Amino acid sequence: MLMRRRQHPPDPMTVPPGPTTPNRIEASSTEDQEERNPLMSPFNVVSSKDDNKSISILPRNFNSRRRLMIAASSFLFALFLVQFWSHRGASTYLGGVTPDRLVEKSAQTGLAMMKAAGRRLAITSWNIAAINNNPFEYWITYRENEEYEKLMINVEKFLEEPGDKDVPINKVFTEEMFSKLDTRMTGVGWKSVRSYWESDFANRKIISGFMKDPLLGSKRLASMPDRITNTINVEGGQVFRPTVINMYAGDLSSLEKWWAVWEKFMFDDTLRIKGKTGVENKVPFQLLQKIKKSKYPDITTEEEADSLPLQTMCGAIFDSILVHMMNTVSTSPKAWQDLKKTMVENLNKQKVPHTMEMLETAYVDSDIITLQEVSSAFIDQARSSKLGQKFHIVAPMDLDSVRDQNSVIALNRDTFPEGPGVEISSLVEKSFPEGIDVPVAKGDILAITAKSKHGIPFVVASFHGDTNGLATKPVVSAVLKAMASDSKLAGHRLIFGMDANTYEHAKPGKQQDVLDFGRHYVAQGLTSCWGDVPAPNNYTTYNARTYLQPQLNKACKSNEKRSKGDVNPKDFILFPKRDFTVIQTWKDNTGKKQYVEDMAFPTLEFPSDHGILHTVIEPK
Numbered sequence: 001m002l003m004r005r006r007q008h009p010p011d012p013m014t015v016p017p018g019p020t021t022p023n024r025i026e027a028s029s030t031e032d033q034e035e036r037n038p039l040m041s042p043f044n045v046v047s048s049k050d051d052n053k054s055i056s057i058l059p060r061n062f063n064s065r066r067r068l069m070i071a072a073s074s075f076l077f078a079l080f081l082v083q084f085w086s087h088r089g090a091s092t093y094l095g096g097v098t099p100d101r102l103v104e105k106s107a108q109t110g111l112a113m114m115k116a117a118g119r120r121l122a123i124t125s126w127n128i129a130a131i132n133n134n135p136f137e138y139w140i141t142y143r144e145n146e147e148y149e150k151l152m153i154n155v156e157k158f159l160e161e162p163g164d165k166d167v168p169i170n171k172v173f174t175e176e177m178f179s180k181l182d183t184r185m186t187g188v189g190w191k192s193v194r195s196y197w198e199s200d201f202a203n204r205k206i207i208s209g210f211m212k213d214p215l216l217g218s219k220r221l222a223s224m225p226d227r228i229t230n231t232i233n234v235e236g237g238q239v240f241r242p243t244v245i246n247m248y249a250g251d252l253s254s255l256e257k258w259w260a261v262w263e264k265f266m267f268d269d270t271l272r273i274k275g276k277t278g279v280e281n282k283v284p285f286q287l288l289q290k291i292k293k294s295k296y297p298d299i300t301t302e303e304e305a306d307s308l309p310l311q312t313m314c315g316a317i318f319d320s321i322l323v324h325m326m327n328t329v330s331t332s333p334k335a336w337q338d339l340k341k342t343m344v345e346n347l348n349k350q351k352v353p354h355t356m357e358m359l360e361t362a363y364v365d366s367d368i369i370t371l372q373e374v375s376s377a378f379i380d381q382a383r384s385s386k387l388g389q390k391f392h393i394v395a396p397m398d399l400d401s402v403r404d405q406n407s408v409i410a411l412n413r414d415t416f417p418e419g420p421g422v423e424i425s426s427l428v429e430k431s432f433p434e435g436i437d438v439p440v441a442k443g444d445i446l447a448i449t450a451k452s453k454h455g456i457p458f459v460v461a462s463f464h465g466d467t468n469g470l471a472t473k474p475v476v477s478a479v480l481k482a483m484a485s486d487s488k489l490a491g492h493r494l495i496f497g498m499d500a501n502t503y504e505h506a507k508p509g510k511q512q513d514v515l516d517f518g519r520h521y522v523a524q525g526l527t528s529c530w531g532d533v534p535a536p537n538n539y540t541t542y543n544a545r546t547y548l549q550p551q552l553n554k555a556c557k558s559n560e561k562r563s564k565g566d567v568n569p570k571d572f573i574l575f576p577k578r579d580f581t582v583i584q585t586w587k588d589n590t591g592k593k594q595y596v597e598d599m600a601f602p603t604l605e606f607p608s609d610h611g612i613l614h615t616v617i618e619p620k
Helices: 022-027 029-036 060-088 100-119 145-160 175-187 194-199 206-211 214-219 223-229 253-266 301-305 307-329 334-346 351-361 376-383 385-392 423-429 472-484 514-523
Strands: 044-048 055-056 122-126 233-234 235-241 272-274 278-282 368-374 391-392 407-411 420-423 445-451 457-464 493-499 526-528 542-543 565-567 571-576 582-587 612-619
Touching: 055 493, 100 145, 100 457, 100 612, 122 391, 122 423, 122 493, 122 571, 145 307, 175 194, 175 253, 175 307, 194 307, 206 307, 223 307, 233 272, 253 307, 253 420, 253 457, 272 385, 301 307, 307 334, 376 385, 376 391, 376 407, 385 391, 391 420, 407 445, 407 457, 423 445, 423 472, 445 472, 457 472, 472 493, 472 514, 514 526, 571 582
Parallel strands: 122 368, 368 457, 457 493
Antiparallel strands: 044 055, 122 612, 233 235, 272 278, 368 407, 391 407, 420 445, 445 457, 493 571, 526 571, 542 565, 582 612
């Protein structure tokens, strides 16, 4: 494009050298040369009227040009600052907003104060669940009573080498029992499942066709009703479904005695259960939930639609087989029931006291404690205990009183004198990808805000992943997306304790690989107590299930506890890599800040199937 030359007064910078301007001319000799040679500068345009003259888009005056360059540099630096601050904290998530300046300033000032004072942050995370009120669920060491080992080996043989004991289901759970059950279920408005019974279940063998059917296990048709009705928290205590695998103390010496109390419990007993609006009256069958294909893909669409009556029937069959088996393999019905009472006292009734004691002693100096799979009974006891005197105990507003597995956060009262801020769990769930059903159950996620005594705004989160860990990556992304969607939250610092349910040798597409999870959180601007690359053999679980529990696909023989048990690196504490560095991390499966490798747990002394995780971090 041709440009018209504008007329300017003579520029002193272009005056030929003379005795009065040597310094200025010398300083500008390069610029003069550029002006005389348009090829030396991309900002010069040749005039059509005078090929020997050029027009400069930049000012010809050196000082003007210098001022322009300073202004441009200042603009670029300001632009860099905007971009830098917009990528701090949660705003690393794509589409994040710019953090609120006051919140961000508070965070930066607080971190600087912590660093100057040499103050560190101690964080503990622990999935405290295990046993789940079933004293027989895990292999344990019980040297005090030899009858335990004999009984468990006999159960194993009954299920592994049943021989002629592998009878049809209708020889144990009889036609009369099924007909009464079906009438009960249709009477409450459910669809009849007689077609399933007659064409399939009635003639299945109790061991090979039911107890050891891997597809039945992956569909959760027997384990899901057990999880929900095994032990129910009610006003004033707990009630137990009549079965072998919980703390039920009634007489199960015959199938007839079992069936009478089982039917009454499921369809007649009214329980007073804590709900959203207070205490509600519920009959146990009303607590059951549909089994979703999105979470358990092996279940068919038809089975999903019929999953309420279908799981009730499978649950009844399962319980009847357990009673039949125990009365068959034990020296007498009284022998195994007496053993059960002793184990219930040692393993189950003392579970909460043991858990509370470890937190109150070994981990009482923590600034933050995140817990997973916490029962409502534990929450109530924690608040009224020494732990509650030292910590703010925070539970989800929408508490899961059915599965009774909740994520909980404890904030040290000295570190967080103002206590918890607001809960943002619902905002996290709304941040899941559209059109994708993330396998998260009620109570699995708890995310809150809290301000430390140094003024640092935190988002503290606790999460319990699904069995296969498939929800873990989406949940981490959703927490960050939720924070990045709000300018004030974007300036908060994230502390995230979780049972990620990651695996050393994950089944592709079916389980979450631990190294892949590490790459995911690093890409989000986070790191973990285990660093950027978690060691796949840094196990935090080492447990082996027996045959006396509803998921027999997970059962291990007495000599296969290590090779086929759940030995995996499952637990993590995440935080922003730019803000904190790890000083120390340890795991614990003894309650004494020690971890014994190659030891199956829980034990009579340690009450969980997950190790305790503790890390100490400091501001960078």
